[in-house]
Amino acid sequence: MDFSYTPAETRFREELRAWLRDALPPGWGKTVFEPEDEDARAMGRLEWERKLHAGGWSGINWPKKYGGRGATLVEQGIYAEELARARAPEGLNIIGRNLVSATLIRHGTESQRERFLSKILSGEEVWCQGFSEPNAGSDLASIRCFAQLDGDHFVVNGQKVWTSFAQYANWCILLARTNLEAPKHKGISLLLVDMRTPGITLRPLKQISGECEFNETFLDDVRVPRENLVGEINEGWKIAMTTLAAERGAEDALGRQIRFKQELDTLLLAATSLRTGESAAIDDSALRQKLAKAVVEIEIMRLNCLRSFSRWIRGIQLGPEESMMKLYWSHAAQDLFETALEVLGPKAALAAGDASAVAGGRFQLSFLHSKAFSIYSGSSEIQRTIIGERVLGLPK
Amino acid sequence: MDFSYTPAETRFREELRAWLRDALPPGWGKTVFEPEDEDARAMGRLEWERKLHAGGWSGINWPKKYGGRGATLVEQGIYAEELARARAPEGLNIIGRNLVSATLIRHGTESQRERFLSKILSGEEVWCQGFSEPNAGSDLASIRCFAQLDGDHFVVNGQKVWTSFAQYANWCILLARTNLEAPKHKGISLLLVDMRTPGITLRPLKQISGECEFNETFLDDVRVPRENLVGEINEGWKIAMTTLAAERGAEDALGRQIRFKQELDTLLLAATSLRTGESAAIDDSALRQKLAKAVVEIEIMRLNCLRSFSRWIRGIQLGPEESMMKLYWSHAAQDLFETALEVLGPKAALAAGDASAVAGGRFQLSFLHSKAFSIYSGSSEIQRTIIGERVLGLPK
């Protein structure tokens, strides 16, 4: 056990930090922010990803042969920390970088990797995820979207839901049923679908925060070349499980952790500044307990990530343990934002756009976002079942 | 809605209070307490019940024809409050008074009522409850204890567990299977068993508190006269459900509430007295929040009871709603005793018998007892299922 960094790791950090200082506009995250308009924000994020790539800071942990720099896990951790510390924008192509890439590196053909990976890295092609359907949420394996093999193409019909960023996506990683007779887990395939293919229609889904990150996606006789099948036909379920484990795992969580930490620091600042007569919110022991609990829980989120990285270093693969990571942070973060509004007292309801809103109303928006944490990437109920059955070995 | 008392009700309260003042030894509950020895305590409690009966204060809500005084529900509430306020001992025959009596009044034959009720009131006969078995806890309907009809007797064989106070009991209200072929809920009967019948063996079960309130009861060819069957043969399950609803309901809960309230008052006193340097535990805002939460929750327990009584006045019968009462108080009380130990700080572990223990170590004992609250009378898991299915109408 060793929390110190090697000189090479320290150099890596310094190099990145210097690059970020130059690449981001002056005052970024303090006086200069992402645009409020959703589309403009999305385009800004894509531009940022392209800038990262141009600077050689994209896909740093990917194998060099696919355009990465083969960074170590430790460097990857440093990378996540530094980007978050600089309050760098999230990318737009999160699904491409984190999920599609991991899936293709492990399960794709060499020609799929060559075709897709470098364009993910460069930000040339953005991806969305077509897994859930209106009647296949927690019960994902009951998807009905059907892909009929017709010569060298699949013809896909069906409806997907919660396809994040589909409006900006060039490609979709899609789960479709390819065998109606087989048991439900055994008749599913994973396809790579060009979003420009005729027959695809999108309808934005407005979230409770008022934003439209999600979409409904309708597929009507959409033709997908057979070579865009990932893995074997009817073997898509297992591959999708790898994808989902990645979504729940430490790499995703570490980036989030640092953003939560930033919000928490802002909250502590607010608690020190919000005054009632002689005293500040931070002087109240009961609020202090809740703030301390948030500090403890968000810090442990980081430690969980580091332990998970360390297990990977030992060669342990992604698996059901990732559900523990996700279950932990989703509730820790929900508690954090409930506490945040509590700290604001009678100003808790003042939201972004109000001149008296604390910290520009960010906590109210984060509070609303946080309600989805225990739902997406598998609801907490699903995670608990996975942990119970696949980690603890309890009977079905 | 009206929380005031009629002059008659006020007279009832004053009369009872005066009687209690004379009946209990001077200093009772302040300098004079129940004996620590379990057997001596049990005998003291029985004696107290007999004294209540002699004074005309037993079974006050029972019909006059069975020796009660036909008190109203409001008087019953006053009765519970005054006994608890005087810190009067609990009786020994709780099962007889609360459960057996309700069951017999509703489902017994007239001759069973005449035979048993007055001796319950007088404290002449103490009852225990033979429901659970080692393999029939939450799944009570799977009991295996078998009662074979043999002429005018049942011959009972099997094993019961958690039979409270069986060592002091004259009679047992016993659930036994009387039909092995029928579906499990339809082959159960309710029997009244004389504990002196040959073939009954007891083995005390020591609880985590160190006390031996519970027993295992072994029945080996125990002969029970047929007239001791309650209700129809194979109809015992429904009757037992009434018994259990009574066990979970407001009458039981109101008496408990007042005892919890007493403990809470003692805790507030302790929190005011326990000092660290200049300040007392009660000065700590974080502890104050937890203490206030306890005050709120225990007060609401009282209000829940009063609402339940008021529903009864309107003529609504005991039912699955009683599970809400029980689920609520068991967790409120468990939280109360966790808070109690927290208030004691570094002295939290000092237990009864230690000269430095706070309030004679009562909180430690109550803390241990409280762990059973969410288990007995139906575990919280069972209560939630009852509420979900039978109150909210969710599917099985």
Next chain:
Amino acid sequence: MNFDFSAEQYEFRDAFRDYLARDYPLAAHVRQATDYPLATPLWAGLSGMGLFGMLVPEAHGGLGLGFIDLALVLEELGRSLATPAAADTLAATDLLVRYGTPAQQACWLPGIASGTVRVALAVAEDGAGHGLDGLVTSARPIAGGYRLDGTKLMVAEAATADLLLVVARLPSQQQLSVFALPRDATGIALRPHTTLDIGARYVEVTLSSVHCDANALIGEVGAADRLYDTAAAIAAIELVGIGQQMLRVAVEYAKQREQFGRPIGSFQAIKHRCADMAVAVDAAASAAYFAAWAIAESPHEAPRAVSIAKSFCGDAARAACNGAIQVHGGIGFTWDLGLHYYLRRCKVLETTWGDANWHRERVLAETLAEMGLQAANSATHLSESLCKLAP
């Protein structure tokens, strides 16, 4: 003693429930968020059913009922996310009935009863925390009346109110008092807030040298406290309504929605969560009804009863809102399903008129005072008596 409502009270509740469900379903909120204000027909409807006359004595054109009669109706207002202007107007009515002079009552109560006068409560201030202690808005005696200065936060629907009740501090005795000001009095400026609750409009009200005559002062000692307690009690009961609605919606969805070939309500994870919500919401109702009784019948018990209710109901309603979204899964997170309207209103009700922490602190202080216990340093003599409390 009877802790239940009368058959008439239940019937009255049912009439409001039917009206609100028919004329003011959730769809109305969806419209309201884009197409504001929608309150006027609602106001007329509620008024037509007699809501605003309930607390008004018959002599002033009302029904002469009490706060207990109102309780179940308030639950329905909460459940249907009715405009907070209704809550404010009812709290103001209670205050006028209890503390108003005959002249003040004659001036305002008939209009309130007939639905032509809406009242907004201007109490909270930036930097004042919860409760009244930190308020600094000043009322200075001037010839023939008072001059008010200060800024009030989160005043609900002030833009369409006719009357503002302003809590301000008189310099002489540092006493907080309540002033009734016409909304269009000179010196009153409004700035719209942007808040979490998109089903209502809240504004910041600035009072710059607002002059009023002596008759604007309502009651004396205790009026401001009464107003705060009544408003908090109303919020608590509305929170119960929200909790009940979220429970109902969650249970209905859990019965219909199938996953893994079964209704999701058949899974213990969902079933037991709904059961916990039901227990909390039902216990919250016990607390809220008792607070309503205390407000009506037992003023000396009211502060403690209100604080018990406001703290518990806020927590229970929050849990119910969060639970309902979780039971719905992804669809619960969509704007159009509309669960967020409840979540948003719930958060406003939780954090106005004192949050749960503030009310719990008051519960404890009241409880200790009743027991004759003090915090801090005067309790040494108790230590000995405590040691004797064995076992």
Next chain:
Amino acid sequence: MNFDFSAEQYEFRDAFRDYLARDYPLAAHVRQATDYPLATPLWAGLSGMGLFGMLVPEAHGGLGLGFIDLALVLEELGRSLATPAAADTLAATDLLVRYGTPAQQACWLPGIASGTVRVALAVAEDGAGHGLDGLVTSARPIAGGYRLDGTKLMVAEAATADLLLVVARLPSQQQLSVFALPRDATGIALRPHTTLDIGARYVEVTLSSVHCDANALIGEVGAADRLYDTAAAIAAIELVGIGQQMLRVAVEYAKQREQFGRPIGSFQAIKHRCADMAVAVDAAASAAYFAAWAIAESPHEAPRAVSIAKSFCGDAARAACNGAIQVHGGIGFTWDLGLHYYLRRCKVLETTWGDANWHRERVLAETLAEMGLQAANSATHLSESLCKLAP
């Protein structure tokens, strides 16, 4: 950077786990409660495996290992409810290694390493609350040494200890210091406590004019804090062990026990509860291991890391104990099954060396200090910068 233990550290852990499971199963506790003391063979066994020499430098007959090497072993001690004398002796060893003079080290460390010297920590006092600030036991300089007076609470296994480490206050600088006293020094009186934890004996230690020479003072500034933090870190790790054991026992029972014709672990109510326990206990391990690393390698991070661990591990272990009893149902409430031994020890570990509230308060204070933020009244200048943090 690597947040994992080495293969050797896991092997060492496994050896202790096997030994403790074989020679010190739960049945031993049942005996212990009635047939005390049982500690001697256990002590010899632990000592034989090298436990007490782990932290002792090789020059003094130990293995010269560090606190990280100890972490997984401490987890096993926690899991098997080993005597608190082991924890105290290990915390004392750390202190002697870090703060002892060469003479003190030569005097005590060889005996500790060989298992012939047991140490008891005498720190807590009635009326002093958690932490060290409230302690009043005094150490007065006298010719050639010190005179100690005071009463210490909850000293574990002092009756069989050879050495007491006593935290006392020097009058000159109000500085808390640690004194090493032979247990049989004149003026030391023991009174046995009755405690919740029936698997160990705790005593009250009264020091009446106990004289010691100057060499009894261990270290100077910071030694008492280090002792408290190390003891708290050990408690946190032991709590993780208890949590893991309760999880394991609950899961095993849930797999076997059938009700309604199925293993109860197939019901979501049980399965999901076990999952929550697993998540909490695993997160507790993250916190505890990091605290162990900080104690070993990064003293300036240690107070915050220890407080994070102690607060979270206490809560997680408590939840696991309560969860295990609940999963077992009635049988979990029986003395003979023995879950209560864990519940009892857990409560002692939770409430000694600072409870969760105390440690959380310290986490916040340390965090704010790191950020350059202050509580109270010096933060006005920050308000403006905050307004700019939009969104």
